[in-house]
Amino acid sequence: MSASTRDAVLKRIRRAVGATPAHDRARREAVAERLSRTPAGIVPERGQVPPAERLALFVDKATVAAATVTRVENDAAIPDAIATYLREHNLPAAIKTGHDPRLTALDFSATALRVSRGPSDGDDLTSLSRADGGIAETGTLVLTSGRDNPTSLNFLPEYHIVILDAADVAGDMEAVIAKLRQRHGQGELPRSVNFITGPSRSADIEQTMLLGAHGPRSLHIIVIGEPGLGAAKPKPH
């Protein structure tokens, strides 16, 4: 049933767009070319700035989207930054996190934090993830699925803490796409790629914007290190 429907739908489309055998080859080449060359289109100027300004733009845009941002010098300072955040928000000293090597290497012994690992079962109040990158033009985080950072940690807990290398903040979405393609291969993606801009919200009751709909009520970003240093960056365009 479905196969014959497929043929019927495609046939109707071909007839409607006037796809004759005579120029079918040109059409196929146009599609193959676009899929392999992946042209970038119009990229807003606002993200095309030097690294320090780019990071400042990211912080500004993320804050406008109601995320909170703090900066630390290096990974060694992360456990204390997390403990401080939990204390300031009167939250239990417990976090759920994944098996990301950067996260498993963190030494929480100086804090009283209880750290458990794996996807969220819905009972975790606070989670910790590592972002693949950030997008300065909109203050957006980029997270990918897998054992390192299970996707449920991005959505089920009420408080989501995300660590992000300052060097991984790109100017625009196209730069992030180029990086994903470089890492996962042309035409390939992880099962889930989450672009996250601020905490969850809804305006479904009388157009009044409220934070904390179904996803986290709070999104806290810990930016590590200095922009323009560390991780190698692919050329955006």
Place this chain on the structure above:
Amino acid sequence: MQITSPTFKANTVKALADVDLQRALRHVETGFIGKRQKAADALPEFDALRDNAKAIKEHTLQHLDLYIEAYVAKVEASGGKVHFAEDADHARRIFLDIAKRRKAKTVTKGKTMISEEIGLNAFLEEHGITPVETDLGEYIIQLRGEHPSHIIAPAIHVNRDQVEADFRKTHVDLDPQRDLTRPETLLSEAREILRRKYGEADIGVTGANFLIAETGTSVIVTNEGNGDLTQLLGKCHVVLASIEKLMPTLEDTAQILRVLARSATGQEMSVYTTLSTGPKRAEDEDGPDEYHVILLDNGRSNMLGTEFEDMLRCIRCGACMNHCPVYHAVGGHSYGWVYPGPMGAVLTPSLIGVDKAGHLPNASTFCGRCESVCPMRIPLPKMMRHWREKEFESHLQPQAVRTGLNLWAYFARRPKLYRTVVSFAMPLLKLLAGRKRRFRMLPLASGWTKWRDMPAPEGRTFMQAYAQSGHGHGDER
């Protein structure tokens, strides 16, 4: 869902007299227009991006067969399955087959307009399967037994006190003394109730804002996170999408994302833009075991190559209805089917027939605001005119209207005769109107005089006045 588009006029009379609805509709103007403008103004490239978004969709539609083929191949390579559905009935049967095989009892749902288009909820209930809407607005209207009145703000016709009443009526096991006067408490209550449902679901259903051919990916753009929990925690993820959602590449998708959220809610980026590719993988600890896409045609391929092809560029942002004076006055339910506002006035006749939906393209002042804010530059007023012409050609209007229009057309094509007749008619009407200078009733014009008086002409025609004003230079041919 029951189609009430044929009774559009009666629907609007009811809507205009509905005090609660009129109170709720005020939020459309205040909630959307200024935010969109601010977001558009803050991005210098906004209009150039609109042009490019239009060009991308045009290219995609001209090569849609090939992009669909490429997309299907990528979905299958990632372990998912694509099912082609000819129409609503076919899509429902495909869904039921999946549900039966999975022995599904409960289905959680992110927001999807295709589900409304195919009437999925009522169908599932008939087959003993419980659909649970998880978007706050969709949840509210499911409790009320209603349908969305707006494509991105489904419960915009409902006021807070009405939501409170619905929650008290439905959530009977909660403390009846609890305080629900603030929207925050209503949101928390819905969150707690729905939270339990995600993991219990046998199937999680979402729509798709885009389907990407390059990677075989479905994209949802949301603010609440319910769509993500639905597609992540349900054991089987079913995507409902129509064929025009296809996009070539990730870069192309990025272009249109830049105009989508800004046009819809005035955000630069919605909170969650999620790319899903296939089911759970070996390295995943969460995610669905199965991933299906039901790809619906339902009349769309027949729009290609016609004067309505431009409508297939629509990305369902809702900007046209947010800016429409008719929508502001009568709300979404008046339109009588799934898609309201200007985009609905064009799309609905294509999908359910102009014989049923002929009133909708007539419900326009032709002010042009819809086209001026459409991120995909869809010429909505022009297409409404096409429908009016088609309606006339297929003799769908009442005889009195047709005779009147034919009579007017006869004179309009004969300017000299027209002016002669009018130059006699104007003084006569002035005389008949008497001292009040207005008509409370006119034969054949009750549609006007029922709601307001008809002002009487001053005596001279415009052309006469123009000629005498000294600007006309006696150039009256």
